[in-house]
Amino acid sequence: MSVNINELFSSVKIESLKGMSDVEINNIHFDSRKVEEGDLFVACRGTVSDGHKYIASVEEKGVKVIVCEELPKVTNSEITYIIVEDSLTVLSELAHNYYGKPTHDIQLVGVTGTNGKTTIATLLYRLFKKLGYKVGLLSTVRNYVDEKEIAATHTTPDPLQLNALLADMVAEGCEFCFMEVSSHAIDQKRIGALQFKGGIFTNITHDHLDYHKTFDVYLKVKKRFFDDLGKTSFAITNADDKNGKLMLQNTKAHKFLYSSRSFADFRCKILEKHFTGMLMEIDGVETWTNFIGDFNAHNLLAVYAAARLLNQEKEEVLRGISELTSVDGRFESIISPEGIMAIVDYAHTPDALKNVLETIEALRTRNEQVITVVGCGGDRDKTKRPTMAKISANLSDKVILTSDNPRSEEPDQIILDMKEGVDASDLRKVLAITDRKEAIRTAYMLAQKGDIILVAGKGHEDYQEIKGVKHHFDDKEVIQEIFKL
Ligand SMILES: CC(=O)N[C@H]1[C@@H](OP(=O)(O)OP(=O)(O)OC[C@H]2O[C@@H](n3ccc(=O)[nH]c3=O)[C@H](O)[C@@H]2O)O[C@H](CO)[C@@H](O)[C@@H]1O[C@H](C)C(=O)N[C@@H](C)C(=O)N[C@H](CCC(=O)O)C(=O)O
Ligand SMILES: Nc1ncnc2c1ncn2[C@@H]1O[C@H](COP(=O)(O)OP(=O)(O)OP(=O)(O)O)[C@@H](O)[C@H]1O
Numbered sequence: 001m002s003v004n005i006n007e008l009f010s011s012v013k014i015e016s017l018k019g020m021s022d023v024e025i026n027n028i029h030f031d032s033r034k035v036e037e038g039d040l041f042v043a044c045r046g047t048v049s050d051g052h053k054y055i056a057s058v059e060e061k062g063v064k065v066i067v068c069e070e071l072p073k074v075t076n077s078e079i080t081y082i083i084v085e086d087s088l089t090v091l092s093e094l095a096h097n098y099y100g101k102p103t104h105d106i107q108l109v110g111v112t113g114t115n116g117k118t119t120i121a122t123l124l125y126r127l128f129k130k131l132g133y134k135v136g137l138l139s140t141v142r143n144y145v146d147e148k149e150i151a152a153t154h155t156t157p158d159p160l161q162l163n164a165l166l167a168d169m170v171a172e173g174c175e176f177c178f179m180e181v182s183s184h185a186i187d188q189k190r191i192g193a194l195q196f197k198g199g200i201f202t203n204i205t206h207d208h209l210d211y212h213k214t215f216d217v218y219l220k221v222k223k224r225f226f227d228d229l230g231k232t233s234f235a236i237t238n239a240d241d242k243n244g245k246l247m248l249q250n251t252k253a254h255k256f257l258y259s260s261r262s263f264a265d266f267r268c269k270i271l272e273k274h275f276t277g278m279l280m281e282i283d284g285v286e287t288w289t290n291f292i293g294d295f296n297a298h299n300l301l302a303v304y305a306a307a308r309l310l311n312q313e314k315e316e317v318l319r320g321i322s323e324l325t326s327v328d329g330r331f332e333s334i335i336s337p338e339g340i341m342a343i344v345d346y347a348h349t350p351d352a353l354k355n356v357l358e359t360i361e362a363l364r365t366r367n368e369q370v371i372t373v374v375g376c377g378g379d380r381d382k383t384k385r386p387t388m389a390k391i392s393a394n395l396s397d398k399v400i401l402t403s404d405n406p407r408s409e410e411p412d413q414i415i416l417d418m419k420e421g422v423d424a425s426d427l428r429k430v431l432a433i434t435d436r437k438e439a440i441r442t443a444y445m446l447a448q449k450g451d452i453i454l455v456a457g458k459g460h461e462d463y464q465e466i467k468g469v470k471h472h473f474d475d476k477e478v479i480q481e482i483f484k485l
């Protein structure tokens with residue numbers, strides 16, 4: 001596709017320009033390795049490197065236009081240089097323009113928060129499919145352009161992939177798209193130019209402090225998503241989260257609260273809890289749901305609120321919600337022939353782990369043991385390691401500390417970092433087995449009929465990244481093999 005740069009920059013603030021202003025380009029790239037002759041390159045400053053360092057290499061490849069924050073010392077007269085204040089912001093605008101401003105033709109709803117994004121976005125996608133619409137989904141687990149599945153590499157894709165997917169959805173006739181908005185995506189302006197019909201806030205607890213450094217910065221980054229919503233959008237927040245209301249403090253959007261308490265615009269109550277589901281009262285109507293855990297009651301209420309604000313009929317929405325089932329790797333249970341229950345859950349933050357273990361605790365009927373198998377990812381927030389081990393030991397009868405995705409780190413060191421957090425009185429409950437499969441096998445050997453094994457942290461993931469290499473690994477597959485199912 002060839003595009004004139006005047007069209008491409010129609011909505012973009014340019015600081016200065018050197019070279020021709022009327023040029024046609026083929027593609028936009030922010031990675032020098034992908035640039036081909038006739039393309040436009042946006043030099044972005046990143047967390048590890050700086051795109052400005054690769055300007056010479058894209059010039060050699062025959063790039064036509066370079067967008068940068070500062071001119072290189074030596075410029076090439078055949079190239080147009082466009083100087084901008086912030087390349088990342090401009091990249092997202094160019095991507096949106098290049099793909100025909102897709103969010104002007106689809107109702108886009110973003111979900112942000114530490115936990116619950118995949119659950120809510122996926123359930124909204126499934127609900128709207130049930131309601132008869134063509135729908136798009138952008139999530140950690142997978143992306144969908146209506147029924148066409150596209151593998152996901154990030155929770156929120158980069159601006160080029162993101163807008164290409166949205167344009168695909170528009171071309172396919174999708175009326176709605178539900179997407180996860182990660183804090184990294186807000187900070188890196190991946191979603192910069194998108195026009196959202198609505199935003200949903202789930203909760204904010206400890207995660208990603210490796211990237212954001214402090215909780216306060218993390219909070220402000222999340223809030224920016226709501227600050228930037230337009231006047232005709234809606235913003236829905238969890239009033240039961242300590243920072244729920246703060247998120248909407250400066251938004252121009254119409255504000256709505258969801259909560260288990262009576263003052264909220266959207267309310268729910270849990271009437272009964274079972275291992276197979278919960279009987280809830282949602283907006284005054286008794287509704288059976290196939291989910292368990294107070295956190296899932298909040299997730300379902302957020303789904304309900306968004307569907308209602310997107311003008312869907314109350315009864316149809318509630319009927320649809322009662323038919324929904326759990327999302328891949330989120331509280332999925334597998335029972336062994338002798339009656340041992342394994343639960344696979346993507347809990348990879350302290351709050352998620354606490355919620356899942358408290359949910360299990362609330363459902364325990366006899367003296368079953370709870371055995372938790374858990375690890376923490378390498379090259380990510382190290383400060384959550386001791387807390388996750390402490391929570392596991394506090395709320396389980398036995399804990400096997402193991403590997404998650406160690407990435408480039410030493411697996412045993414991650415386990416040691418975790419173990420530091422275990423209370424002295426709980427140490428006797430804790431084993432350390434580096435190999436995740438062996439850890440799950442040991443949990444099975446320690447378990448008896450009726451016991452519950454929680455395998456936390458990897459959920460839907462089908463790989464384990466050790467020393468930078470991804471190996472096939474799927475918690476559910478491993479459990480099925482060990483259970484001889
Ligand atoms: C830390 C982080 O988020 N990094 C993301 C960021 O990369 P970066 O800009 O920091 O990359 P960089 O290596 O510093 O390079 C700077 C610039 O130089 C360019 N470059 C670099 C090398 C080269 O040879 N040529 C070249 O042009 C790069 O393309 C880039 O534009 O921008 C890239 C494009 O959007 C992302 O792919 C990349 O995600 C990395 C791979 C990643 O692992 N991110 C994770 C942490 C992430 O984003 N996670 C969240 C989920 C979190 C949650 O669950 O809540 C997500 O949304 O997936
Ligand atoms: N509303 C919630 N509040 C707290 N914990 C939750 C909530 N919903 C889900 N969880 C827990 O968090 C885990 C991750 O849920 P989910 O994948 O929906 O979150 P996410 O926000 O998409 O995570 P990620 O940041 O990795 O994309 C679940 O497996 C469950 O343990």
Ligand SMILES: N[C@H](CCC[C@H](N)C(=O)O)C(=O)O
Pocket residue numbers: 155348376377378380404405457458461
């Ligand atoms: N979206 C999360 C995924 C963590 C999943 C866990 N299995 C790990 O690898 O650390 C993150 O980027 O922190």
Ligand SMILES: [Mg+2]
Pocket residue numbers: 117118119139140141155180
């Ligand atoms: Mg997710």
